[in-house]
Amino acid sequence: AQSVTQLGSHVSVSEGALVLLRCNYSSSVPPYLFWYVQYPNQGLQLLLKYTTGATLVKGINGFEAEFKKSETSFHLTKPSAHMSDAAEYFCAVMVYGNNRLAFGKGNQVVVIP
Amino acid sequence: ETGVTQSPTHLIKTRGQQVTLRCSSQSGHNTVSWYQQALGQGPQFIFQYYREEENGRGNFPPRFSGLQFPNYSSELNVNALELDDSALYLCASSFAGGGETQYFGPGTRLLVL
Numbered sequence: 001a002q003s004v005t006q007l008g009s010h011v012s013v014s015e016g017a018l019v020l021l022r023c024n025y026s027s028s029v030p031p032y033l034f035w036y037v038q039y040p041n042q043g044l045q046l047l048l049k050y051t052t053g054a055t056l057v058k059g060i061n062g063f064e065a066e067f068k069k070s071e072t073s074f075h076l077t078k079p080s081a082h083m084s085d086a087a088e089y090f091c092a093v094m095v096y097g098n099n100r101l102a103f104g105k106g107n108q109v110v111v112i113p
Numbered sequence: 114e115t116g117v118t119q120s121p122t123h124l125i126k127t128r129g130q131q132v133t134l135r136c137s138s139q140s141g142h143n144t145v146s147w148y149q150q151a152l153g154q155g156p157q158f159i160f161q162y163y164r165e166e167e168n169g170r171g172n173f174p175p176r177f178s179g180l181q182f183p184n185y186s187s188e189l190n191v192n193a194l195e196l197d198d199s200a201l202y203l204c205a206s207s208f209a210g211g212g213e214t215q216y217f218g219p220g221t222r223l224l225v226l
Contacts, residue, residue, distance in 0.1 A: 052212075106155050
């Protein structure tokens with residue numbers, strides 16, 4: 001069964017600094033990978049996804065992620081944090097033919113002015 | 114284009130009661146998935162409906178059941194509520210197919226006393 005590991009439940013970053021959220025997955029077959037963001041008292045919003053093709057994926061709000069098969073990773077980055085980036089971020093994996101998402105535990109991002 | 118909507122937004126029940134949560138899928142989507150998100154955790158897959166049939170189920174007991182209607186809207190029913198059922202329940206709609214993005218509603222927050 002597929003699974004996702006996100007380390008560090010709380011991540012503090014200074015405004016203007018690099019945002020780096022790590023995601024490692026476990027899957028016996030090539031996966032589809034997703035990053036979602038959740039603002040307080042809201043549902044999940046898709047940031048970006050990887051299905052096939054280019055391994056560097058660009059998403060909304062300046063975020064991007066790189067799929068590295070050899071490292072089973074899909075880390076999320078943003079060059080310069082903004083106060084509006086304060087939210088919870090979830091990495092998720094989906095296996096082809098099994099249209100369910102398996103989520104990590106999430107990273108709560110705090111942006112320090 | 115109308116997004117995914119859920120009702121009610123909040124609900125308080127007592128242990129042993131039954132609850133029904135509702136979801137209207139995004140226009141054009143034919144698949145609905147339900148997730149449970151406990152406080153401080155990532156969402157957990159409950160089940161998915163496609164063409165009014167259950168199309169996959171996570172590790173949840175039979176007292177969690179669902180329906181999908183011809184207009185692709187869906188209901189989640191939980192019988193014999195337990196305290197641990199307190200959570201945010203998220204509905205997501207999508208097209209059937211590998212790697213298709215699931216679009217989430219705002220969720221229903223259920224509190225069981």
